[in-house]
Amino acid sequence: MASSSASLFCLLFFLYSLLLLNGGGVHGNPNYKEALLKSILFFQGQRSGRLPANQLISWRSTSGLSDGFLDHVDLSGGYYDAGDNVKFNFPMAFTTTMLSWSTLEYGKKMGPQLQEARAAIRWASDYLLKCARAKPGRLYVGVGDPNVDHKCWERPEDMDTVRALYWVSPSNPGSDVAAETAAALAAASMVFRKVDPKYSKLLLQTAKKVMAFAIQYRGAYSDSLGSAVCPFYCSYSGYKDELLWGASWLLRATNDAYYYNFLKTLGADDQPDLFSWDNKYAGAHVLLSRRALLDNDKNFEQFKQEAESFMCRILPNSPYSTTQYTQGGLMYKLPESNLQYVTSITFLLTTYAKYMKAKKQTFNCGSLFVTPNLLIGLAKRQVDYILGQNPIKMSYMVGFGPNYPKRIHHRGSSLPSFVSHPQKIGCDGGFQPFFYSSNPNPNILVGAIVGGPNQNDGYPDDRSDYSHSEPATYINAAIVGPLAYFAGLKAHS
Numbered sequence: 001m002a003s004s005s006a007s008l009f010c011l012l013f014f015l016y017s018l019l020l021l022n023g024g025g026v027h028g029n030p031n032y033k034e035a036l037l038k039s040i041l042f043f044q045g046q047r048s049g050r051l052p053a054n055q056l057i058s059w060r061s062t063s064g065l066s067d068g069f070l071d072h073v074d075l076s077g078g079y080y081d082a083g084d085n086v087k088f089n090f091p092m093a094f095t096t097t098m099l100s101w102s103t104l105e106y107g108k109k110m111g112p113q114l115q116e117a118r119a120a121i122r123w124a125s126d127y128l129l130k131c132a133r134a135k136p137g138r139l140y141v142g143v144g145d146p147n148v149d150h151k152c153w154e155r156p157e158d159m160d161t162v163r164a165l166y167w168v169s170p171s172n173p174g175s176d177v178a179a180e181t182a183a184a185l186a187a188a189s190m191v192f193r194k195v196d197p198k199y200s201k202l203l204l205q206t207a208k209k210v211m212a213f214a215i216q217y218r219g220a221y222s223d224s225l226g227s228a229v230c231p232f233y234c235s236y237s238g239y240k241d242e243l244l245w246g247a248s249w250l251l252r253a254t255n256d257a258y259y260y261n262f263l264k265t266l267g268a269d270d271q272p273d274l275f276s277w278d279n280k281y282a283g284a285h286v287l288l289s290r291r292a293l294l295d296n297d298k299n300f301e302q303f304k305q306e307a308e309s310f311m312c313r314i315l316p317n318s319p320y321s322t323t324q325y326t327q328g329g330l331m332y333k334l335p336e337s338n339l340q341y342v343t344s345i346t347f348l349l350t351t352y353a354k355y356m357k358a359k360k361q362t363f364n365c366g367s368l369f370v371t372p373n374l375l376i377g378l379a380k381r382q383v384d385y386i387l388g389q390n391p392i393k394m395s396y397m398v399g400f401g402p403n404y405p406k407r408i409h410h411r412g413s414s415l416p417s418f419v420s421h422p423q424k425i426g427c428d429g430g431f432q433p434f435f436y437s438s439n440p441n442p443n444i445l446v447g448a449i450v451g452g453p454n455q456n457d458g459y460p461d462d463r464s465d466y467s468h469s470e471p472a473t474y475i476n477a478a479i480v481g482p483l484a485y486f487a488g489l490k491a492h493s
Contacts, residue, residue, distance in 0.1 A: 032483050095473040128184055271309055338451065349382075410470065
């Protein structure tokens, strides 16, 4: 009975969503409230573990309940990272940190979506807590052998591949994945501080322990785990950026001078022109600049300058710009899954602009005078492009607008649902009739943002073209904040 009620609610929800579509056209602003709702709903489609009765993406079912069994621990839950059935904790922790940061900065603009954002964070933070607390001296950092999983095209509910477990420890360190996990737990602890103080305290206590491990046992997790994480989620930028990022979040969550003093021992930072699950420097600089801008704390002036230097590398008319733009106006960083960089950088644009506005600040990139509205204008153009205001009028958010990707590189979406096809589809069973089919995916992964267009603003909508057609949790996590910002602006205009 519960499932039929949930299905009815689901149907009503989607009918309501269809009505909302008239709220934003190509000529006006997109409907940011609808996009915000869907950007968070997407995470339900990525859930691993036992699904709750209020699950809205009803074509997904419970999966991965035996995760951890090989080590006699419970590692069920968390998210599949993208279109596969693997749980990679490095990008999952970054996703959690970004969802938490979005909620901390923009929660007041989220309206009813604040509760949904918290639920999305908790689905990940519950799992990360298990990974940190299951066995002393061990931090679990992944479930599922990616090399085996990627040879299969099967639903998560049918998984029959070995659910190999991966961990870091004092003898096989992983400062990068440990510090990112600490950042996620610390950021989430702030989200739950008022609404669930007991849970918040557990998150923060665990974050401190995991960060201490990251600091004490230095090393890259890629070196410890090899082909279990590379080339998928290698820590290409090294682990110093995660140590900076993790300490920045623990400083914000605890206000303990220990973390500030630790930051200062890390020495000069890199000055990148992107921000991603791998490279956290720019995010840490913006996060730390908050103290310089909002609290006028001179100890953080260096990070404010580094944040401004980053913006000068992004802005198209800046003499220091190192960022390419397509003819249609989209930031173009790298050919594989470019929208992950667009959403992450857009988050930093709106957030730094928010800090500037609070204190009526401006800065210069050489001859270019930079106001908060200049940064917000660029952020809005990126968001609007993703939502369909681009040369081919394609929304890169699935289920948003009249024209969106129909053949995404995603196992669960491209195979018949468990409800419609209860018979097992084995490892090889999904390729011939489904993966290679030119038909649209049978299940709509509402809210998923795919890798995006190529540098010529083109999009072939091809399931096998994973660089462009695969969604990922970290693409979505970073756009939640900007969508809330623009939804809030519209509400108050």
